[in-house]
Amino acid sequence: MSSTDGDPEIRRRNSERYQWEKDRVRLDEAERRRTGGTERDTGLSTHDLDFHAEYARIEADEDLASAFGVPAGTPLLRRAYRTSRRGEAVPLSASRSYLPYELVARNPDLLDPENEPWPGGTQHQLHTVGVELARVEDQIRARPSSSDEATMLGIDPGVSVLTLRKISVDVTGRVVEVADAVFPGDQTELVYATNLKRWTA
Numbered sequence: 001m002s003s004t005d006g007d008p009e010i011r012r013r014n015s016e017r018y019q020w021e022k023d024r025v026r027l028d029e030a031e032r033r034r035t036g037g038t039e040r041d042t043g044l045s046t047h048d049l050d051f052h053a054e055y056a057r058i059e060a061d062e063d064l065a066s067a068f069g070v071p072a073g074t075p076l077l078r079r080a081y082r083t084s085r086r087g088e089a090v091p092l093s094a095s096r097s098y099l100p101y102e103l104v105a106r107n108p109d110l111l112d113p114e115n116e117p118w119p120g121g122t123q124h125q126l127h128t129v130g131v132e133l134a135r136v137e138d139q140i141r142a143r144p145s146s147s148d149e150a151t152m153l154g155i156d157p158g159v160s161v162l163t164l165r166k167i168s169v170d171v172t173g174r175v176v177e178v179a180d181a182v183f184p185g186d187q188t189e190l191v192y193a194t195n196l197k198r199w200t201a
Contacts, residue, residue, distance in 0.1 A: 009187060010187055010188070010189050011092065011183070011187055011188050011189070012188075012189045012190075012191055013183075013188065013189070013190050013191065014191040014192070014193065015136075015138065015191070015192045015193060016193055018133075018136045021120075021121055021122075021123045022123055022133060024120050024121075024123075024124070025120055025123050025124045025127045026127075027120070029119050029120075032119035032120040032124065033046075033119040034046075036117060036119075036121055047086075048085060048086055049083055049084070049085065049086060049092075050083070050084050050085070050086050050087075051081070051082075051083050051116065051117045052081070052082045052083075053079060053080065053081050053082075053113045053116035053117070054079070054080045054113060055077060055078070055079050055080075055111065055112075055113040056077075056078045056080075057075060057076070057077060057078075057101055058075075058076050058077075058078045058098075059072075059073045059074065059075060059076070060072055060073060060074045060075075060076050060098075064076065064098055064178060067165070067167060067175065067178045068098075068100065068175045068178060069175055070100070074100070074101075075100075075101035075102065076098045076099065076100060076101055077098065077099045077100075077101050077104055077110075077111065078096060078097075078098055079096065079097045079098075079099070079113070079116075080094075080095075080096050081093070081094065081095050081096070081097065081116075082094045089154075090152075090153060090154035091152065091153070093181065093183075094152060094153075094181065094182065095179055095180060095181035095182075096179065096180050096181075097122065097177060097178075097179040098177065098178045098179070099122075099126075099176065099177050100176065103129055103131070103176065104125070104126075104129060106129045106130075107125075107128045107129050109128075110125050110128065110129070122168070122177060122179075126168075126170075126176055126177070131170050131176050132170060132171050133168050133169065133170055133171075133176070134169055134170055134171045134173075135168075135169050136166060136167070136168050136169070137166070137167045137169070138164055138165070138166055138167075138192075139164070139165040139166075139167070140162055140163070140164050140165075140190065141162070141163050142160050142161070142162055142163075142185060143160065143161065143163065144158050144159075144160055144161075145157065145158065145159055145160065145161045145182075145184075149161055149182055153182070153183075153184045154184075155184045155186070155187075159184065159185060159186055160185035160186070161182050161183060161184060161185050162182070162183045162184075162185050162188055162190065163180065163181070163182050163183075164180070164181045164182075164183065164190075165178065165179070165180050166178070166179040166180075166181070
């Protein structure tokens with residue numbers, strides 16, 4: 001959504017995206033390829049975007065071990081994602097996603113970054129190894145940007161950023177993904193909708 005008065009473009013992220021992603025898991029591949037989460041959030045088409053992914057096997061540090069509820073040193077698959085408008089250097093989104101290595105290694109295709117962008121995203125990837133998500137928790141903080149973050153996001157040094165840690169939990173209560181993303185605070189709107197069950201009487 002662009003502004004006409006010189007203000008920065010506002011990027012909107014809505015929590016309803018997680019149910020939207022889950023609803024797409026069982027669609028056929030052609031339908032899943034038509035659009036993804038970034039396209040949904042920005043209104044851009046797949047052809048408007050450049051997508052880059054880097055994978056590495058790492059060992060969980062104390063922070064990630066605590067988030068997953070596993071011992072430090074547990075093998076994880078780290079995936080670094082960066083999506084930008086075609087021809088532009090400043091990313092629309094940049095994130096790191098962590099998955100239990102032993103879990104995703106059940107499907108060797110999930111270990112190859114050449115298979116990105118994966119039709120249907122992480123929820124479909126997890127579905128291929130028998131995982132269904134039950135809930136997603138977003139932990140959000142605001143803080144001044146680091147110099148590296150300011151350069152990457154194309155903002156002035158010290159402008160606040162929003163950091164988001166997404167924790168995905170499966171139907172057994174197991175944490176199956178931890179993802180960290182950073183957004184320019186002056187260009188991001190986080191929208192959260194909570195559906196309430198109706199009283200039965």
